Amino acid sequence: MTKSINTSGVGNAINRVEGHLKVMGKAKYASEFPVENKVYGQGINSTIAKGEIVSIDTSEAEKLEGVLKVITYKNAEKLKTLEGVRPEIATDSIAPVLQSNKVHYYGEYVGLVVAETFEQAQYAASLVKFEYKKDPTAVIDFEKSKSKAYTPDNGSNYSRGNMEQGFSEADMVVEQTYNTPIEHHHPMELHAVIASWDNGKVTAYSSQQIVEDAKIAISGTFQIPKKDVRVISAFVGGGFGSKLNLDQHVILAVMASKMVGRPVQVTVTRTQMFTNTNMRQQNEQKMRVGAKKDGTLTALSHETLSHTSTTQEYQEPCGMVSKMLYNVANNEVTYKLIPMNIQTPFAMRAPGEATGSFALESAMDEMAWKLKMDPLEFRIKNDTQTDLHENRPFSSRLLVECLRIGAEKFGWKDRKSEPRTNKKGNWLIGYGVSSASRNSPYLKTHSKVILELDEDKVFATIQMDATDIGTGSYTIIAQTASEYLKIPVEQVNVELGDSDFPITPGSGGSWGAASFCNGARAACENAIKTLKNNRNIAEDKEVAVSELLKKNQLTKFEAEGIAEPSAEFGKYSVFSFGANFSEVWVDKDTGMYRIKRMVNVASAGKILNPKTAYGQIIGGLTMGVGMVMAEQTRVEPNFGNFITRSFADYHVPVNLDLANIEVIFLPEEDKIANKMGIKGIGELGITSVAASISNAIFNATGKRMRSLPITPEKLIEAGLEEGVTA
Amino acid sequence: MRPFTYTSAKNKEQALQAFTATSHYLGGGTNLMDLMKENVERPDQLIDVTNLDYKKITSNENGGLTLGGMLSNSETANNKEVRTNYPLLSMAMLSAATAQIRNMASNGGNLLQRTRCPYFFEVSMPCNKREPGSGCGALNGMNALHAIFGYSDSCIATNPSDMCVALAAIGATVEVQKPDGTSRMIEFTDLHRLPGDQPEKDTTLMPGELITAIHLPKPEFSDHYYYLKIRERSSYAFALLSVAAGLQVESGVINKVGLAMGGVAHIPWKLTKAEEFLVGKKPNQSNFEAAAALEMKDAKPFEANKWKVDMGKNAIVRALTQAYERKV
Numbered sequence A: 001m002t003k004s005i006n007t008s009g010v011g012n013a014i015n016r017v018e019g020h021l022k023v024m025g026k027a028k029y030a031s032e033f034p035v036e037n038k039v040y041g042q043g044i045n046s047t048i049a050k051g052e053i054v055s056i057d058t059s060e061a062e063k064l065e066g067v068l069k070v071i072t073y074k075n076a077e078k079l080k081t082l083e084g085v086r087p088e089i090a091t092d093s094i095a096p097v098l099q100s101n102k103v104h105y106y107g108e109y110v111g112l113v114v115a116e117t118f119e120q121a122q123y124a125a126s127l128v129k130f131e132y133k134k135d136p137t138a139v140i141d142f143e144k145s146k147s148k149a150y151t152p153d154n155g156s157n158y159s160r161g162n163m164e165q166g167f168s169e170a171d172m173v174v175e176q177t178y179n180t181p182i183e184h185h186h187p188m189e190l191h192a193v194i195a196s197w198d199n200g201k202v203t204a205y206s207s208q209q210i211v212e213d214a215k216i217a218i219s220g221t222f223q224i225p226k227k228d229v230r231v232i233s234a235f236v237g238g239g240f241g242s243k244l245n246l247d248q249h250v251i252l253a254v255m256a257s258k259m260v261g262r263p264v265q266v267t268v269t270r271t272q273m274f275t276n277t278n279m280r281q282q283n284e285q286k287m288r289v290g291a292k293k294d295g296t297l298t299a300l301s302h303e304t305l306s307h308t309s310t311t312q313e314y315q316e317p318c319g320m321v322s323k324m325l326y327n328v329a330n331n332e333v334t335y336k337l338i339p340m341n342i343q344t345p346f347a348m349r350a351p352g353e354a355t356g357s358f359a360l361e362s363a364m365d366e367m368a369w370k371l372k373m374d375p376l377e378f379r380i381k382n383d384t385q386t387d388l389h390e391n392r393p394f395s396s397r398l399l400v401e402c403l404r405i406g407a408e409k410f411g412w413k414d415r416k417s418e419p420r421t422n423k424k425g426n427w428l429i430g431y432g433v434s435s436a437s438r439n440s441p442y443l444k445t446h447s448k449v450i451l452e453l454d455e456d457k458v459f460a461t462i463q464m465d466a467t468d469i470g471t472g473s474y475t476i477i478a479q480t481a482s483e484y485l486k487i488p489v490e491q492v493n494v495e496l497g498d499s500d501f502p503i504t505p506g507s508g509g510s511w512g513a514a515s516f517c518n519g520a521r522a523a524c525e526n527a528i529k530t531l532k533n534n535r536n537i538a539e540d541k542e543v544a545v546s547e548l549l550k551k552n553q554l555t556k557f558e559a560e561g562i563a564e565p566s567a568e569f570g571k572y573s574v575f576s577f578g579a580n581f582s583e584v585w586v587d588k589d590t591g592m593y594r595i596k597r598m599v600n601v602a603s604a605g606k607i608l609n610p611k612t613a614y615g616q617i618i619g620g621l622t623m624g625v626g627m628v629m630a631e632q633t634r635v636e637p638n639f640g641n642f643i644t645r646s647f648a649d650y651h652v653p654v655n656l657d658l659a660n661i662e663v664i665f666l667p668e669e670d671k672i673a674n675k676m677g678i679k680g681i682g683e684l685g686i687t688s689v690a691a692s693i694s695n696a697i698f699n700a701t702g703k704r705m706r707s708l709p710i711t712p713e714k715l716i717e718a719g720l721e722e723g724v725t726a
Numbered sequence B: 001m002r003p004f005t006y007t008s009a010k011n012k013e014q015a016l017q018a019f020t021a022t023s024h025y026l027g028g029g030t031n032l033m034d035l036m037k038e039n040v041e042r043p044d045q046l047i048d049v050t051n052l053d054y055k056k057i058t059s060n061e062n063g064g065l066t067l068g069g070m071l072s073n074s075e076t077a078n079n080k081e082v083r084t085n086y087p088l089l090s091m092a093m094l095s096a097a098t099a100q101i102r103n104m105a106s107n108g109g110n111l112l113q114r115t116r117c118p119y120f121f122e123v124s125m126p127c128n129k130r131e132p133g134s135g136c137g138a139l140n141g142m143n144a145l146h147a148i149f150g151y152s153d154s155c156i157a158t159n160p161s162d163m164c165v166a167l168a169a170i171g172a173t174v175e176v177q178k179p180d181g182t183s184r185m186i187e188f189t190d191l192h193r194l195p196g197d198q199p200e201k202d203t204t205l206m207p208g209e210l211i212t213a214i215h216l217p218k219p220e221f222s223d224h225y226y227y228l229k230i231r232e233r234s235s236y237a238f239a240l241l242s243v244a245a246g247l248q249v250e251s252g253v254i255n256k257v258g259l260a261m262g263g264v265a266h267i268p269w270k271l272t273k274a275e276e277f278l279v280g281k282k283p284n285q286s287n288f289e290a291a292a293a294l295e296m297k298d299a300k301p302f303e304a305n306k307w308k309v310d311m312g313k314n315a316i317v318r319a320l321t322q323a324y325e326r327k328v
């Protein structure tokens, strides 16, 4: 028996347990639940950036066949509204909508049409006429609005040491600004919900990353008891942060259901995915780095200027990496935000690290070039085993190993340190490196296991409100149960994404795997322990779970478990680390470039399943390539709308753009992180890819590209003919 | 989406007869349907013309090939005769969109696809092309991807087609059926028009005219050709700028040139000056550079698309060089 277990327990590269459901179309995503009698809602979006609705003509829409209701601020249900000036947006924030005639940004929902069919709702929505009074004070141009920036009152500004002294000790200073544009999450599955209001009770099949927080947000917005809300997110087709919080379409659907007395489905269109499901905001990051001739860092300052909406506050922690990645005594991190008439930004994959590491790891490269030092050695020289920000040790940190092993695999020694010296025909060839780090949270998780004995076989069902956002949660949780119950994975059934199940932190911030698996472990361990205790069997005695059930004369048994960080956990900083290496070929005539190969080394704790882990890193790298090559959402400077409206103009990488990618996981045992030694991996991949590629482009062309994305036109403007940027 | 009726025409007569002022012919629908979903195009009737019998590739009296108007882009570009004799056209067509879109897209539809100007796609924005008289949003807005040649104050949009750039370089005649059932021939370079003060009109076609064939001249550039498409990702992206180059070289001298540029004007931009300059000259770097300079000095870029001038120069030289060196 033990053999078959070993092939499906933790650490094995098994196929996804839910894979066949997806291939057969049986995995039900939010909009696919067969809810009877449902109707369709179509949101209507504002076409001004700021102002007031002065009149609404719904007559034509209402005349159409199939139309049940046109909801605007005039007849909408009263909801709890945001209080105070720009409250901070959180994963459980309320999401009031249609509460006044005020418009705060282009694309804000101003109405919802409910009709029998999707087509009727869509057509009717286009017939509702709004007249606006435009407010000319709309803030839509980032560049021109910098004077409006304020310092957020959230305690995130930070400093240690003495900056002045740090810079006075420096032999070299790099002072540069790095720009990253608005980016959108764009998971493949559109945000969608089917909501029913039934005598004050709400059921919502909704695409969410955290069902518990969605439940809190619905109950908070409608001011109904939490127990009367049920949220189901059985399968989620990607989120990247955009489904962390509850977006307004869910509230619209619930409200509409209450008003028409039938279940209402609202699917956000791809165009609305730009305006109504959050985004990563534009960041202007000013870096100042001081170092001695021998490469010792003396000071590091990281200033981020960004924007939030006029109604809510979000600030991406771009400076986070600068606080902890290197050994620098003097460090300062500051933030400023411009309130703009654009929707509220929110966390997008590796918030802080993805963008912050572009600035930090580019600046590090610039410094290495100034110092005439190998950028790899410069990083290694400034390694630290202490998190100087928190003033505590890292639970484990293999950054230097990642860099060294990656360098070996990649062939870093063949890199020409002088830019523009590696050429082939029209191609300029360069190598780049960057370090990556990502905080590895571990959060309180509840779980339940149900054991059922069928002859000699035990079948286990694990239940928790965790989500699988395409990452492989079902699979690794099943493997965990297989591991701790010592039964083959085929005998494990995992049920997720229902708020009636035990509460977990959901998927986000790279905490899912560690939290869910330890939660499942705790329930399984609890089950076995209880079964042993009931029969006075020593806890360390190996007894098969089927035997335990028999000895207890049970054919069915349930146990719950809770996993949470130990006291030890709080004494350490727990992070995953990594290194990115890339080889880039730039065509000097056209500015087009090809990423020929990438090597990514990750030290991310216990690898639960090499296949799903690899998928996370590859996905992260691909998203990082998107950041570098093409992804950007631009705001029209006169009207405030996004000029990208679909995948035809919001470009993400295609297969051909991707390199030969080698991913290496370093074996790591970090029991401080949690009992199973699991660390986060979902956001490590995207972190610092942009810098690695940009650094390679510098090595190839001699042009330092400080503004993402790095497009052919920007490279042509930089002048690829000759010269090296200072 | 607005309601509309759908008619599948069985023959040319049915298609022409069914046409009304608020009708649109439907090819693969890869452009038209997108614009209908955005409420930009609002036909009351779609007349599907993909079942009409114009789906062949045949030899014509010029010694060239005739491409059926309803044949798909994929079938055209992958046709053996086309690949062998008009590799420049094939290369350009295969650089466009994705395999899925090329499978759907028809040759007639490709010639008539509309601009990708973002103001054109967003009905709440001003756009003279979509709504004559509403103004040109791009003129004082975001115009990094707009024209540098031949534009007017009323519209600065570009034509997005790759196929059309190759056809402009190669030369072609477009056959259209008139509503009265007779047909007429249009020189390819006369099909698209500059915006002038009527940007709503992309082409010189009259309402109800149906494209049924593209007649190609005798093959001239099957040895020396190159389609250079510059874009930010390797597929599924319109060109930031493109150049189609065909050369005929005899005894070390150029005796025929076909050269056109995409992504720079309201029409596929034929580089006539460069063509004339190069005939009789040696195919070398300095001549290619001189030809490129000759064309690009007429460019009138905006602040945001100045890069197109440098990129354009490089692209002309590069496409000619690759064509000459037969590096594909």
Ligand SMILES: Cc1cc2nc3c(=O)[nH]c(=O)nc-3n(C[C@H](O)[C@H](O)[C@H](O)COP(=O)(O)OP(=O)(O)OC[C@H]3O[C@@H](n4cnc5c(N)ncnc54)[C@H](O)[C@@H]3O)c2cc1C
Pocket: A647, A648, B024, B025, B026, B027, B028, B029, B030, B031, B032, B033, B034, B049, B069, B070, B073, B095, B096, B097, B098, B101, B104, B105, B106, B107, B108, B109, B110, B111, B112, B113, B160, B161, B162, B163, B209, B210, B211, B212, B236, B237, B238, B239
């Ligand atoms: C995401 C995306 C990316 C793309 N990328 C590229 C690219 O990189 N390069 C490129 O060149 N193209 C690209 N395309 C455009 C694509 O090539 C065109 O949409 C396609 O060629 C249009 O052909 P169709 O048959 O689908 O036309 P339809 O959409 O059916 O029709 C287009 C227009 O032509 C009219 N029409 C169609 N057939 C006829 C006929 N026989 N006679 C008269 N009128 C007719 C229609 O009424 C309509 O006005 C892309 C499209 C998309 C959606």
Ligand code: SF4
Pocket: B115, B117, B118, B119, B120, B126, B127, B128, B129, B130, B135, B136, B137, B138, B139, B154, B155, B156, B157, B199
């Ligand atoms: S450039 Fe042409 S298509 Fe674009 S907004 Fe102006 S008029 Fe419309």
